Amino acid sequence: MISNLKLRMARVISGHRFLFGAAFAIIVPLLAVPAYRFLERQRSTLPVSEASVGPALKLSPLPKLQEIADVFRQNETITEALTRHGLTKQDALNFVQSTRSVYSLAKVIAGREFKLHFWSHNGAFNDFIYAIDGNRYLTVYRSSGQFVPLVKDFNYETRTVAVSADIEENLFSTIERIGEQAQLAYGMDDIFKWDVDFNTDIRQGDSFQMLVEKKYLDGNFVRYGDILTADLMVHNKRFSAFRFQKDYYDPNGKALRKAFLKSPLKFTRISSRFTTARLHPILKVVRPHLGVDYAAPTGTPVFSVAAGKVISAGWNGGFGNSVVVHHANGFESTYSHLSKIAVHAGQQIAQGGLIGEVGATGLATGPHLDFRLSLYGKPQNPTRAILPAAEPVPPALFTQFAARRDRLRAQLDQLTAGEATTVRLAQSTSIGGQIRK
Numbered sequence: 001m002i003s004n005l006k007l008r009m010a011r012v013i014s015g016h017r018f019l020f021g022a023a024f025a026i027i028v029p030l031l032a033v034p035a036y037r038f039l040e041r042q043r044s045t046l047p048v049s050e051a052s053v054g055p056a057l058k059l060s061p062l063p064k065l066q067e068i069a070d071v072f073r074q075n076e077t078i079t080e081a082l083t084r085h086g087l088t089k090q091d092a093l094n095f096v097q098s099t100r101s102v103y104s105l106a107k108v109i110a111g112r113e114f115k116l117h118f119w120s121h122n123g124a125f126n127d128f129i130y131a132i133d134g135n136r137y138l139t140v141y142r143s144s145g146q147f148v149p150l151v152k153d154f155n156y157e158t159r160t161v162a163v164s165a166d167i168e169e170n171l172f173s174t175i176e177r178i179g180e181q182a183q184l185a186y187g188m189d190d191i192f193k194w195d196v197d198f199n200t201d202i203r204q205g206d207s208f209q210m211l212v213e214k215k216y217l218d219g220n221f222v223r224y225g226d227i228l229t230a231d232l233m234v235h236n237k238r239f240s241a242f243r244f245q246k247d248y249y250d251p252n253g254k255a256l257r258k259a260f261l262k263s264p265l266k267f268t269r270i271s272s273r274f275t276t277a278r279l280h281p282i283l284k285v286v287r288p289h290l291g292v293d294y295a296a297p298t299g300t301p302v303f304s305v306a307a308g309k310v311i312s313a314g315w316n317g318g319f320g321n322s323v324v325v326h327h328a329n330g331f332e333s334t335y336s337h338l339s340k341i342a343v344h345a346g347q348q349i350a351q352g353g354l355i356g357e358v359g360a361t362g363l364a365t366g367p368h369l370d371f372r373l374s375l376y377g378k379p380q381n382p383t384r385a386i387l388p389a390a391e392p393v394p395p396a397l398f399t400q401f402a403a404r405r406d407r408l409r410a411q412l413d414q415l416t417a418g419e420a421t422t423v424r425l426a427q428s429t430s431i432g433g434q435i436r437k
Contacts, residue, residue: 064120071113078105085116087125095128095140098147103138105130134215134223156215158225162415164209171198171208184212187227189266191241191248194258196234199294200270200383207233211412229408242405244393253393253401259328261305261351262383264335264371265294265358270383290379291334291372298339298367300358305333305373310347319370320362323355329388332377336370337361 072081082092099105108114108130117126127141132151140149163184167174175185188208189198196202213225232239241248241256248256272293308327316322319336323343326332339359343349360367373382393401 065117065126066120068116068118069113070116072108072110074110076108076110078108081108081114082116082128086118086123091125095147099138099140099149102149102151103132105138154215154217154222156217156222157219159214159216160211160228160411161214162209162211162412164416165207167202167206167208168204170202181224183224184227186266187212187224188230188232191227191230191256192232192239193261193263194256194389195239195262196232197262197383199263199265201234203235206235209412209416211408211415229405229412231412242401242408244401244404245397247390249393249401251405253398255390255392257390259306259351259388259390260331260373261303263294264303264305264333264355265296265300265369269295291336291370292382294358294369294371295366296358296368298357298359300367300369302335302338302355302358302369304349304351304353304355306331307351307353308333308349310343310345310349313341313343313345313347316362318363320364321356321359322362325349325355330376332374334370334372334374336372337364337368339367 068085070081070085072078078096079089079092082095083089087095096105112131114128114130116128118124119126125142127139129137129139131137131154134154136151136153138149138151140147142148163178163180165174165178168177171188172182172185175182175188188210192198208231210230211228213228215222215225226243227241228243230241240251242251250256270292272289304325306325306327308325308331310323311326311332312322312324314321316336319334321338321341322334322336323338323341324332324334335355337359338356338361340357342354342356349355358367358369371382373380
């Protein structure tokens with residue numbers, strides 16, 4: 001009986017222990033969370049001392065490169081430029097010597113930019129950058145005490161875009177008005193200069209459109225690439241050009257390049273035209289003026305309209321400083337009233353070669369160029385002369401040219417149509433600001 005009683009009591013105690021353990025397992029976690037939060041609040045209010053957490057970690061600033069951008073001065077050597085910016089003379093000499101295997105720095109051009117990078121913490125030289133041309137640059141960096149030169153290509157992003165506008169005053173001002181740069185106007189002149197005299201032929205209401213490459217570096221516009229195709233409307237007459245194998249041709253494959261340029265100057269105006277009866281502004285007598293006068297500022301470059309041989313260069317009475325060039329097929333061109341002459345008798349000169357600069361020498365009331373053209377000694381009106389053209393697209397390549405022509409034309413039409421849609425949408429929704437064509 002006593003044994004049975006002990007057994008029952010043991011069972012009761014065991015049951016109580018189980019209930020107590022279960023309750024403990026439930027209650028403790030419930031109390032632990034608020035208790036932990038209470039202790040954390042208390043600890044967050046206590047002041048924190050450096051001693052309590054140890055000394056703060058003090059990081060040294062990372063070295064930085066300091067850039068210096070400069071240009072080469074007139075008659076300055078690369079050695080002088082480098083020593084001017086802190087390199088020792090010996091380092092500068094070693095620098096120049098190291099580059100000779102890839103590029104001669106004797107060719108540096110006055111006014112062209114270069115960049116130097118130095119470490120900010122000790123002023124030590126890191127690298128040098130110089131643009132050789134529009135496509136390549138020279139970089140020289142220091143490694144283990146040695147100068148290492150490399151010629152690299154600019155990593156341009158090329159975008160092909162359409163540019164178009166109605167001409168208001170002249171091509172040059174119109175290009176600027178639509179937010180483009182002067183180089184684009186010169187590019188158009190280089191394409192059409194054999195057929196269009198941009199000094200005299202362009203009128204308000206004429207227009208142009210073109211497909212041109214734009215070169216970007218790190219997202220910034222740097223320069224123009226090739227004009228791939230262009231249309232120029234002059235008095236409702238269309239001149240079209242397509243670039244093919246580094247030259248320009250009309251839609252039929254006829255070369256735009258001719259043996260003669262239409263004008264020996266860029267972007268000037270005609271002050272006196274070819275005529276058999278003109279009142280001379282100084283002598284006050286009526287006599288023929290068998291040339292064209294281009295008014296332009298003193299110093300404006302004058303170019304040979306065709307390849308040929310200089311047969312005279314010097315003073316010529318009332319014509320002042322004058323140059324005469326003999327060309328193929330019986331043509332001669334004459335350039336007068338020059339302030340400077342850049343050629344000499346007997347010299348061969350290429351088309352577009354520099355003849356001299358506009359001036360007012362001889363009998364002249366102001367700076368201008370008197371330009372004359374003759375054929376076998378007979379005076380020709382330079383603005384109307386029919387001049388020989390260069391060779392057309394070779395027959396064996398015409399199929400290839402035609403495919404490129406059609407592809408460029410379709411691309412230009414698509415892009416200009418997209419821009420026209422943008423203009424119409426902008427006008428219909430009253431978007432502010434001028435829409436660029």
